[in-house]
Amino acid sequence: MIKLLKLSIIIFFLKLSFLKAEIIKPSIEIDPTQVVKIQLTGLMKNDSPYKDKGIEQTWEFAHPNNKKFTGPLNKFKEMIKGDSYKMLIDHENHEVKQIFSNNEVVVFEVIIMDIDKKYFKFKWQVEKYLNNGPLENCWLTTVVSQPVPMGASI
Numbered sequence: 625m626i627k628l629l630k631l632s633i634i635i636f637f638l639k640l641s642f643l644k645a646e647i648i649k650p651s652i653e654i655d656p657t658q659v660v661k662i663q664l665t666g667l668m669k670n671d672s673p674y675k676d677k678g679i680e681q682t683w684e685f686a687h688p689n690n691k692k693f694t695g696p697l698n699k700f701k702e703m704i705k706g707d708s709y710k711m712l713i714d715h716e717n718h719e720v721k722q723i724f725s726n727n728e729v730v731v732f733e734v735i736i737m738d739i740d741k742k743y744f745k746f747k748w749q750v751e752k753y754l755n756n757g758p759l760e761n762c763w764l765t766t767v768v769s770q771p772v773p774m775g776a777s778i
Contacts (some may be wrong), residue, residue: 646673647684650762655668656730656750659685659763660720666735667704667712678713679704687764699746711738720748728752730763735774743774 648654648662666681679701686694694700705713713735724731734746749767753759 627697647681650661650685650753650759650764652761653764656725656763657720657722657732659750659765660732660734660748664712664715664718664720664736665764668715668718673699676701682765685750685763685765687753687766689763690766709768711742711744711771712736713737716741722748728754728768737777741777743777744771745774746771 654662663682666678668678670676670678672678680697682684682704683697683700685689685693686700687727691700694703694708701771703709715738718736720733721733721735722730723733728753729749732748734748735743736746737743745770747767748765750763751766753764
């Protein structure tokens with residue numbers, strides 16, 4: 625009986641570590657559009673396969689300077705679930721359109737339809753991380769504007 629309990633506990637922690645391993649990490653191979661789509665897709669399926677995975681995925685691609693203002697992770701989760709950004713959680717669909725680009729900054733217009741079939745527009749900015757270290761030359765999110773309501777779907 626004790627062996628079975630120990631085995632069950634080991635399996636539980638292996639599954640938990642496997643689920644955590646599914647978070648996509650920043651890489652120089654991930655382009656700016658992919659960064660935004662990775663974040664939006666995570667938020668669209670926020671609690672799959674575990675609670676707040678989408679928010680954790682979004683946090684992973686936040687620029688370190690951005691994390692200083694929005695972090696730590698628990699504070700970031702509260703912010704995303706707050707009135708300003710809650711429409712991103714479990715939204716129905718999204719469109720991403722590049723509106724500005726240079727070698728260090730790319731800005732997108734993002735339109736989402738939330739679970740209540742209401743549309744919101746955001747400016748979503750990613751920047752290339754130019755400091756030394758593991759994030760060097762990775763594209764990371766620096767700004768997500770306040771949402772602009774655009775009305776409801778017909």
